[in-house]
Amino acid sequence: MNQHEQAIQDLLAKDFGTIPDLIRAHASFRPQHPAFIQDGITLDYEALDRRMDQVAASLQRDGVKPAESIAICAYTSIDYAVAFLGSLRAGVTVAPLAPSSSAESLVAMMKDAGAKALFLDGAVAEQLEPVAGQIDIPRIRLDADADGHAGANKAASEFDNWLAAPGQRPKAVDIQPGWAFNIIYSSGTTGTPKGIMQPNFMRWGHVQRGAVHGYGINAVTLLSTPLYSNTTLVSFFATLALGGSVLLMAKFEANAYLALAEKHKATHTMLVPVQYQRLMAVPDFDRYDLSSFHMKFCTSAPFSAPLKADILRRWPGGLIEYYGMTEGGVSCILIAHEHPDKLHTVGVASLGGEIRLIDEEGKEVAAGEPGEIVGYSPAMMTGYHNQPSKTRDAEWYDPSGRRFIRSGDLGRFDSDGFLLLFDRKKDMVISGGFNIYPSDLEAVLRQHEDIADAAVVGVPSERWGETPVAFVVARPGSSAGSETLLAWANERLGKMQRLSALELTDVLPRSAIGKVLKRELRDAYKGTVA
Numbered sequence: 001m002n003q004h005e006q007a008i009q010d011l012l013a014k015d016f017g018t019i020p021d022l023i024r025a026h027a028s029f030r031p032q033h034p035a036f037i038q039d040g041i042t043l044d045y046e047a048l049d050r051r052m053d054q055v056a057a058s059l060q061r062d063g064v065k066p067a068e069s070i071a072i073c074a075y076t077s078i079d080y081a082v083a084f085l086g087s088l089r090a091g092v093t094v095a096p097l098a099p100s101s102s103a104e105s106l107v108a109m110m111k112d113a114g115a116k117a118l119f120l121d122g123a124v125a126e127q128l129e130p131v132a133g134q135i136d137i138p139r140i141r142l143d144a145d146a147d148g149h150a151g152a153n154k155a156a157s158e159f160d161n162w163l164a165a166p167g168q169r170p171k172a173v174d175i176q177p178g179w180a181f182n183i184i185y186s187s188g189t190t191g192t193p194k195g196i197m198q199p200n201f202m203r204w205g206h207v208q209r210g211a212v213h214g215y216g217i218n219a220v221t222l223l224s225t226p227l228y229s230n231t232t233l234v235s236f237f238a239t240l241a242l243g244g245s246v247l248l249m250a251k252f253e254a255n256a257y258l259a260l261a262e263k264h265k266a267t268h269t270m271l272v273p274v275q276y277q278r279l280m281a282v283p284d285f286d287r288y289d290l291s292s293f294h295m296k297f298c299t300s301a302p303f304s305a306p307l308k309a310d311i312l313r314r315w316p317g318g319l320i321e322y323y324g325m326t327e328g329g330v331s332c333i334l335i336a337h338e339h340p341d342k343l344h345t346v347g348v349a350s351l352g353g354e355i356r357l358i359d360e361e362g363k364e365v366a367a368g369e370p371g372e373i374v375g376y377s378p379a380m381m382t383g384y385h386n387q388p389s390k391t392r393d394a395e396w397y398d399p400s401g402r403r404f405i406r407s408g409d410l411g412r413f414d415s416d417g418f419l420l421l422f423d424r425k426k427d428m429v430i431s432g433g434f435n436i437y438p439s440d441l442e443a444v445l446r447q448h449e450d451i452a453d454a455a456v457v458g459v460p461s462e463r464w465g466e467t468p469v470a471f472v473v474a475r476p477g478s479s480a481g482s483e484t485l486l487a488w489a490n491e492r493l494g495k496m497q498r499l500s501a502l503e504l505t506d507v508l509p510r511s512a513i514g515k516v517l518k519r520e521l522r523d524a525y526k527g528t529v530a
Contacts, residue, residue, distance in 0.1 A: 001031070001135075004025075004026075004029035004030060004217070004243070005216075005217065005370035007025055007029065008022065008025060008076045008242065008243065011025060012207070012208050012241075012464045014213075014488065016177045016200070016201055016204055017075065018088070018175050018200065018204070018450065019085070019088060019203065019204075019207060019237055019240065020088050020089040020155050022050060022207070022241045022242075022243075023035075023045065023048060023052065023085065023240060023241075024049055026045045026217075026243040027046045027048065027049035028241075028355060029047040029243075030145065030217065030243065031044060031045055031046030031231055031427050032044045032045075033045050033048065033217070033243065033245070034245040035047075035048040035240065035245060036048070036078045036081060036246050036247075036248060037245060037246070037247045037248070037264065038053050038076075038077065038078050038244070038247070038248040038249075038250070041078065041184065041510060042412050043078050043082075045243075048082065048085070050166060050167070051086065051163075052082065052085050052086040052087065052089050052124075053083045053086070053089070053110060053167075053168065053169050053170055054163040054164045054166065054168060054214045055082060055083055055085075055086020055087060055088035055089070055090070055163065056086050056087070056170035056173075057164040057169065057170040057477070058086075058088040058162060058163055059087060059090045059091060059092055059170075059505040060087075060165045060170050060171055060175045060405065060417065061118070061164060062116075062117065062138070062277065063116075064090065064092055064117065065092075066090065066091030066092065066093060066173050066175070066179070066317075067092075067093065067176075067179045067180070068089060068093065068114065068116050069093040069094070069095055069111050069114055069116065069180070069183065070083075070087050070090065070092055070093075070094060070095070070115055070116055070117045070118070070119065071094075071095045071096075071097055071109070071113055071115035071117070071118045071119070071226070072084060072094060072095070072096050072097065072118075072119040072120075072123035072227075073098070073099055073106060073118065073119070073120050073124045073228075074123075074124055074142050074143075075121055075123065075226070075250050075251075076100065076226055076227050076248050076249070077100060077121070077142060077143065077206075077248070077250065077251045078195050078248065079142045079143075079157070079159055080142060080227055080517060081236075081246070081248070083103045083142065083319075084096065084161070084283075085121045085228070085240075088175075088181070089170065089173070090170055090173060091173035091174075091175045091179065091265045092285050093113075093179065093180040093181065093182060094181075094182045094183075095109065095110070095113040095115055095182065095183040095184075095185070096111070096182065096184065096227060096228035096233075097109055097185060097228055098226070098228050098229075098512060099123065099124050099127070099228075100511075100512055101193070102423055103127055103128050103130055103131045104131060105133045105254050106124075106127075106128065106131075107128075107134050107135060109185050109193060109195070110135065110137070111141045111182050112195055112385060113195060113385065114385055116137060116138075117137055117139075118135065118138070118139045118140070119140050119142055119159070119239070120139060120140070120141060120377055121142050121143045121258055122140065122141065122143050122153060122383060125139070125141065125463060131219055132266065140158050140159055140162050141157055141159060142157060142158075142159045143157055144157040144160075144353075149501075153154075156300030156387075158244075160457065161331075165482055169325055175200060176200065176459060177199060177200050177201035177204070177520075178200070178201065178382070179199065179200050180197045180198065180200075180382070180385075181197060181198050181199060181200045181203045182198055182203075182230075183195045183196065183198075183204065183385050184196045184198065184208075184228070184230050184233075184326050185198055186326070188394070189352040190515075193216040194384045194387055194390055195379055195384060195386065195387070196230070196326050196327050196381050196384060197382045197383055197384070197385050198230075198326075198328070198381055199381075199382050200361070202328060202379040202380065202381070203237060203253060204237060204467045205240035205378050205379045206234060206237060206250070206379060207237055207238050208349070209238075209241070210238035210239075210241060210242050210317075210359065211242060213238075213268075213295050213297075213320065214268065214295050215238045215239055215241075216242050216243065216244060216295045217242065217243040217244060217269065217498050218244065218267070219239055219242065219243075219244030219245070219267050219268055219294075220244060220245045220247055220264055220265060220266050220267050220268070220292075221235055221239040221245070221247065221266070221267070221268040221270075221325075222235070222247045222249070222257070222260060222264070222269045222290060223245050223246060223247065223248055223249065223253040223268040223269070223270060223273060224234060224249035224257055224271070224275065225252070225270065225271070225275075225513055226513070227448070227515045228513050229300075229484075229512065230326040230452050230529075231270060231272065231299050231300045231513050232270060234270065234297075234322075234442065235268065235269075235270040235297060239268065242503065243456075244267075244268075245264075247264050247266060249259060251387045252275055252525040253281050254275075254278045254281075254282050255282060257275075258279065258282065258290075258312070259281065259288070261288070261290055261292075261293075262289050262290065266292060266293060267292055267293060267295070267317075268293070268294060268295050268297070269293070269295040269296050269297065270295070270297045270299070270513075271296070271297070271298055272298065272299070272300045272301055272437065272514030273298060273301045273302065273304070273307065274301075274304045274510060274514040275298075275302070275514065276298060276307055276311060277307060278354055279429050280307065280311065280314070280315075285314065286314060290315055290316055290317075291316050291317065292316075293316050293317030294317050294318070295317055295319075295320060295321050296311070296317055296318065296320070297319075297320050297321075297322060298319070298320070298321045299322040299323070299324065300513045301437075301512055301513070301514045301515045301516070302421070302439060302514060303346075303478060304440075304443070304446065304486040305343035305344040306446075308336050308343040308374035309340070309343055309401065309406060311336075312336060312337055312422050318335070318337040318448065318514075319336040319337055320333060320335055320336065320337075320465070321333070321334040321336060321346060321347065322350075323346035323347065323419070323421060324350075324441055325375075325405060326381075327380065327381045327394060327405050328374055328377055328379045328380035328381050329353075329374070329375040329377055329380045329405025329407075330355065330373055330374065330375030330377075330380075330405055330407045331349065331350040331353045331375060331377045332346045332347045332348060332355060332419050333347045333348065333349075333350045334346055334347030334348075334418075334475070335347070335390070339418075339526050342416075342418050343352060344420065345414065345418040345419055345420050345421075346411075346418075346420075347375075347418060347419065348417055348418055348419065350377060350507055351377070352377060352378045353375060353376060353377035353399075354375065354377075354404075355373060355374070355375050356373075356374050356375070356398070356404065357369070357370070357371030357372065357373060357374070357411065357412070357413070358371050358372050358374055358396060359371055361373075368411070368412065368413070368415075368426050369412065369421060370410055370412040370469050371410065371411070372406060372407065372408070372409070372410060372413075372425055373403055373407040373409045373410070373411045373419070373421075374404040374406050375405055375407065376402060376403065376404045376405075380403070380405055380508075381467075382407070387445050392404050393406075397474070398489070405529035407419060408424050408425045408426065409422070409423070409424050409425065410422040410423055410424070410425055410437070411426060420457060421439070422439055423437050423438050426470045427457070427458070427518055428458075429456075429457075429458035429466050429467070429468050430458075430462070430465060430466055431465065431466050431467050431468065432463075432465065432495060432496065433465075434496045436458075436468055436496065436497055438455070438456035438458075438468065438518075440497065441456045441468055441470065441489070441497055441499065442454045442455060442456050442470075444471060444487055444489055444492050444493060445485075446502075447469070447492075448480075448485065448488060449475070450474055450475060450480040450485070451472055451474065451475065452473045452475045452476075452486065453472070453473040453508055454470055454471065454472045454473070454516060455471050455508050455521060456468050456469065456470045456471075456472070457471070457518050457521050457522045457525070458522070459500075459522060459529060460529075467529050468497070468498075468499050468500065468501040469500055469501045469502070469503070469504040469525060469527070469529070470486075470489065470499050470501070470503070470504075471500060471505050471508060471521050472485060472502055472503070472505065472506060473504075473506065473507060474504055481504075482503060482504050483502075483518055485504075486501070486502040487501055491503065491511070500529040501527050501529060503527070507511065507523070509521065
């Protein structure tokens, strides 16, 4: 172990530390090592450290105090990352917001977070124009032109002009473990977005465990999911904390992703299941040299066992699936390459964590019985920002008084203690008094050679209370009609599982991180069922 690696290990061994301090150490030992790469532009650790100082000094100049917050709403760019990291150095909480949100929702989230400034790009600036009068905080444009996707320093941007002079150092801040590191707003797939407050000690715990998965000074992590997503940030911070390089894609495209991975010899990646699906479907996938990969990660949506098996067979390196929540607590890990016989599960509780299953009354269920998944882990949110009642609703306490977080998901343990995931509690269909899990029906539908993707939702029924309806995406070239597919599925489903209707659709509505928006499907369904 060299001096650099020893210094980083010493920092990570502390009960608490900060990611900006780790980046400073990397800048000292390997100043010219790439921290970020995007669209042919590289920012090394020395330059990143200086830019972070400029951001922190500028926020202090503008009166933004430690533990106060700023918001960032933009597409992925190097300057987005710099603004995020520099704010952390000032002890400022970051609220990364999704550009896909409505203008009204963005205003509401900024106000809820108490943001003192907004970093944005041209696309978001245009989106916010109708509500600009409601935004009374400074707005700093990260891009030099209006397309919102560049972030490539084509010309001096507002961000460049806003920054303090090069070489200016901020006042040192004694960052506290319990201060909010970031406020991540829920996707809104279950209603009004909630601000999930993740404390500094939670992120510190994440990066301390990074070395277990091979992150280090030689890691090259390819990220194509957005920087406002916790899915992305888990790998983003682990890579930087341990001195690796982050390769950024503003927009995912399967062939471009594979070309970048090959060119830069990517070692790590975090993808959502729909991205894996599109990558594995690339006709010439096998011609790309992906032998540099050490570990691939997946999270955020159901990940089918056949897809996992295909990845293990054709894509070098390990595969790890995370099942968990931005709120923390519920945290499972499936090391797929070590447990190829458990690909139908989401694994076991992560290190230091615990998973329980409870019934409607909040009591633990008997062994082998399904129940709502609740979890404890060393990394948990402090609560929902400004929403104490929703925080209480999300908590469950065991008889000893230990705090768990409720997932709203339903699952069951197998005989080896691996967790089988069913569905979100709200998505379970109760038809004629029977519980129907949409994931079971979707798994059957995906077995048909003409079906590329499927989602099942419950719709009102006069006869049954609720009944399942399927939305199906056909494979290119398929001529199978909806009635044919419906009859095929119902021949294979149990009597109480049978679909009342099946609709063909060109695409399933998804969030930016790949979750099917089932509420939109339910709202869009115009059919009637008995």
